[in-house]
Amino acid sequence: MSKKEWPLWEVFIRSKQGLSHKHAGSLRAPDEEMAINNARDVYTRRSEGVSIWVVESKNVVASDPSEAGPMFEPANSKIYRHPTFYEVPEGIKHM
Template sequence: MARNEWPLFEVFIRPKNGLSHKHVGSLHAADPRMALENARDVYTRRGEGVSIWVVPAAAIAASEPGDKESFFEPADDKVYRHPTFYDIPDDVKNI
């Protein structure tokens, strides 16, 4: 496989233990192992990462911003999903 045909990987870094992984960028690599090594070299130069995820960009499915209304609005008619739908018993303390 020629270098210009390498697949694109999305890179996620967890900066500290207990925090979520955050998307930090993309890179091309021949395979997942190379993607991990390149991500380490490119995105954690100061040693700030404790965990790296690389995901082939082709494996990511995402909604389109233009589909927001049809994709997310149907949940608004399901009031039981909102915390205001439920009555909190008097013996339950607010934290």
């Protein structure tokens, strides 16, 4: 019997209220259709979602953790990029 492992898939679920798909976890499946089925069974059995995306994990391109310094630290000292220098007039709701 073949012991070859099935490919890994990343699962993204959009909840009823949510506007975007959020990463829910990963699972193994032989192909894309079964990946959707498995995602339905594993990640939406308590009504967590109304839409599923699956992406084979090998197709996800990730940033290199050892490059975290040059990638992210320069943003730390640039507080002026945050929209906190405005005074919000009274009476403006939902800000």
